[in-house]
Amino acid sequence: MLGPMLGEAWHAMGSNRMRTALTMLGMVIGVGSVVPIGQGAQYAVAQTISTMGSNLYIVIAGSTSTGGVRTGSGFGPTLNVADAEAIAELDDVTHVAPTHQGTQQLVYGAKNWSATVVGTTPSYLDARSWTLVSGYAFSESDVRSATRVALIGKTAAENLFVPGEDPVGKTIRIRQTPFTIIGVLGAKGQNLDGRDQDDTIIIPLTTAQRKVFGVPFAGSVRVIMVQASSAEAMPSVEKSVTALLRQRHRIREDMDNDFYIRNLAAAADSAAETTRVMSLLLGAIASVSLLVGGIGIMNIMLVSVTERTREIGIRMAIGARQKDILTQFLLEAIMISITGCLIGLILGIGGALLVNAITDMVIVISGGSVLVAFAVAASVGVFFGLYPARKAAALDPIEALRYQ
Template identity: 50%
Template sequence: MFWESVLIAFEGLRANKLRAILTMLGIIIGVGAVIAMVSIGLGVQQKVQASIASQGSNLLIIMPGANSPSGGVRLAAGSNITLTKQDAQAIAREIVGISYVAPAVSQQFQIIYNNQNWKTSVQGTTPEFLTIRNFEVASGSFFSSRDDNARARVAVLGQTVATNLFGNISPVGQTIRMGNAPFRVVGVLASKGQSSMGQDQDDLVLVPLSTAQERMMGITYINSISVQVESEKLIDQAQNDITTLLRARHRLAANADNDFSVRNLTALLAMMTETTSTITILLGNIAAISLVVGGIGIMNIMLVSVTERTREIGIRKALGATYRNVLLQFLIEAIVISVTGGLAGILLGVAGARVISLVAGWNTVISPLAIIAAFGVSVMIGVFFGIYPARKAALLHPIDALRYE
């Protein structure tokens, strides 16, 4: 009897193909929207995580001019002059659990090669920068500590700078001009792409720290210190120790605010992951509303079907069909609509996510869990919204049904 009820349900749907397809549209759009929206949210989350991770693992960044919570003029981090190269050396020397320390300065310069020019950020740093920030050298080599001590005029180019100045020519060994001073290109960095904020991480030039400070910018302070900790477990302790050390070196009174800030990228990653997860759930829930609308459409069309087939139901019951047989027949019709719509919605959602990725350039991640959840919800909606019409049909009295016009 079960399979007979299934066949009768399919015959009922085939008799009204257009109506069944239009009813499925609500489920198709709902499931597709959930999968596409969750894919976009997961893509954003993945991009943010990759961008922060690309800055370096177990990384602390120290900036001058920290915000003060105690009133007065609040300076943006990095806008003050409070950190020196000696601070970075003290951190490397005195703080336990530190792997690498790289002080850095940065300023915009016009880079010139023959008749080509490009304005970019020139960063003065030490060889440890390469390891801390997970950069790799694609061609040539990185400058050494000897170059830093000698204030050598050598430079390592990011891919964006190399492409715009040299095109298909190898920059290694060529001479460029920065601030009217000649620099020899010793290497080109491998591409890292854009950060989560849309910043091009390849649009930079790296030079030795002493060269940048003394020969290019004429400064004695530094703009930031990047610190790589040996283990994630030691990050909080290292952050506290660095804060204590710098307060002592800067001779800050006990009640004085820090004139620097220590940023923990691991904590930032956790916060950003939580935020993007919340956004993903929100997008999925908004899209799921259309699934409920689709369920209401199923209930509506099944009620119409029960009304149209009242005499058929009366005949079946008069011939011996039980309450269970009639209930199962109409419930299967509702489930078939929701299952078919769910499968079509999966295809629509996956295709939609791919199209969004190709057309808009957004990163999307297809989640098997989202597909299973959306399909499961569509089936449950079919059952939930199909029960009332099916029960109404099953409760019809045979004599009343046969008299129905």
């Protein structure tokens, strides 16, 4: 029964191609524009967050005040390497990396370039899940003996070396101190602020403090990165780190912390919220487009029922039941909407692949959204096809046969 009806629905669609095509347009636009874009934006944020490192806390030293002039946070001498070592002993803490970073001028031969210099320990790479594309990372012993070795980021390397030149083994100077590059970092792209994470040089913490930045108090650091073992463990890690540092710094009950704890997830959340709002907005546009598309389908189906009144009468006379007529027109409406959905998907996916191919943006097409699109298209077909189909099925066969 459904076989010949599908055939006839296809036939009816084909008998007025221009009209069918225009009717489908609403569905095509609704499905085609939104499915890949919504997914794409979400994927982009998730990617950025994962490059910053997951489940990270940043403990920042408090400010100092000298004769009424206060420095910004991170400049006080309140955190030190011993604090980092104590934090590493806590439960659910996987990596701890004391860091000291700042912008410095790099010099290689006749070229020079300004980049972020990060003095840290080997855990830093693990906490931020940063890999090397060539060479090797420095070790704890490099940190202990303050060797002059460096890992170079992609952007910094591109600006100091000519293309094709291998930075590994070369010597660059930071503030007159020569450093040997022992590894090249993998690309990470921008962080959520839009800063290029690859414009970086990573050197041992001790070397950075002694040769590059110079510290007022031996062993003090500006920032300690703390990575929790899981997202669920983050609140407890935050509490235990705060308690530990207050105890170590001998801060009384009624006094404020002399450090700050920041959560990268919070920044990520707000970014995710932005995307969510964007997705909602796109969803709203899609809904309006699908609604308009659906109304278009309903309109054209009503026209079709009127045009084919006589045909409906003939079918009824030779034995079609109301159900048969209903099914026939419903199938036609669903077929229009699903075909529109298919074309929309093809155009949307094609567009996404094109964007992926010619720009840096990554648009992901998920199987789930394709299924959702189909379900929505079928529901639109049923919802907006039902009224015309019922109208057709309710026709009086005598009146319908008499219709000219």
